[in-house]
Amino acid sequence: MDLDVRRNPALLKLDLYCKGMRIDDSCLVEQDGGRKVLRTRAGLGSGLEVVLPGGLWTNVPVAESFAQSSPYVLHRKDGSYVLHLQGEPVATLELAPRPAWYDRKTTTGKPMTRIGTLQGTYLGVYPAKVCEYWTEKPQKANCKFCSVGLNLGVDDADEKSIGEVIEVVRAAREESGLTYVDFNTGHYDGDTYLDILEPYIRRIKQETGILVGVQTPPHHDLRRYDALRELGVNRVSFCFEIFDPRLFEEICPGKHREYGLQRYLDAVAYCATLGRKGPRHEPWVTNGEIIAGLEPPESTIRAIDWITSVGAIPTVCVFRPLAGTDYAEMPPPQTEPLVPVFRRLYEACMERGLPIGVAPNIHVSLVLLPDECRSLSDRHFPLRALQLKLMGHAARAMVGRNVRAATRSSARP
Ligand code: SF4
Secondary structure, three states: OOOOOOOOHHHHHHHHHOOOOEEOOOOOOOOEEEEOOOOOOOOOEOEEEEEEEEEEEEEEOOOOOHHHHHHHHEEOOEEEEEEEEEEEEEEEEOOOOOOOOHHHHHHOEEEEEHHHHHHHHHEEEEOOOOOHHOOOOOOOOOOEEEEOHHHHHOEEOOOOHHHHHHHHHHHHHHHOOOEEEEEOOOOOOOHHHHHHHHHHHHHHHHHOEEEEEEEEOOOOHHHHHHHOOOOOEEEEEEEEEEEHHHHHHHHHHHHHHHHHHHHHHHHHHHHHHHHHOOOOOOOOOEEEEEOOOOOHHHHHHHHHHHHHHHOOOOEEEOOOOOOOOOOOOOOOHHHHHHHHHHHHHHHHHOHHHHHHOOOOOOOOOOOOOOHHHHHOOOOHHHHHHHHHHHHHHHHHHHHHHHHHHHHHHHOOO
16 A cells, blocks of 8 residues: 555545645635635534545645644645645645635525535535534533534524525536535434424425435434435435444433434444335435544444444544534544554445445545545455446436436426
């Protein structure tokens, strides 16, 4: 395996998550069409959105204190953005383009970026009020790494009507080639998150036909996921974050009290079986989401092995000590111990024959995706790689058909 970040884009993406980057005064990010650094979405990332060599979209930490002493510095030279490591150029980056709709308002007068923003190339929407762990009295029960309660009402609008979300989805589809929208909620008393999301999902599927994902706590009634599958939802994701039960309790006190780790695992395992059911023209993926850097790498690897063993795909974030959070003063993880974690992520998915890297035009900036980790492994899976390529063609065709069908039927008087 080539361990030089100049030739290994996955390693560069991982290293940038761990070390962050400084931005030299020569850079003119917004004037050059890049995206403004927004406060974090969904609790884990806030940074500069760039595209690394190899087409790896990345959200690079620039605002946190650890990034101020990063060995990486971004310079602008002759209109290009060149990343330097300890003074030596290592890669030319592209700024993730800021779409024109970022500067527009909905017909109700709200800035479109307060309804949803692009994270890489997909649209992230946090449609409801803040996660209730943040508002508990006398003591909050939020996850210690999370910044959602610091963020809402700053860059996000508190209330987002279905009409407003549809308007932004349409703008992003037409102008940014959007293929996927991801809904995210925190915890609400009474397990109401799916009741809140379903009307949004129904309208988006009917009117646009694009891929839709849902990331919420695990509902106590697992049959609700059969209903989501029927509705045409394409992805469900459960963020249990930490696989070590003792650390889970310490880091995620609200999740531990309300659900417990086992309920998360049960929901992942149950939903992973639903691919065989439901509308055949709608792809279906189940994700278990974890954070690398808050528990020993061996424990994260055990989580990866468990998630893939039930037929789900791990989403592995790198811990980022965000300003203002309970863990703001913690150091970010070191790169080297995380390399085996992301190597295992790729190899476990390939060994189990899971459908990675097949979704059309979806680039994710906040995590290192399993297929992006190919260059962290010396193992080759030629037959599987060919199958994935064919699945990618089929998925593109399927989504194209769904979008055309929805567009035709929503255009009818
Ligand atoms: S459940 Fe935890 S990670 Fe999710 S929004 Fe609430 S506090 Fe943040």
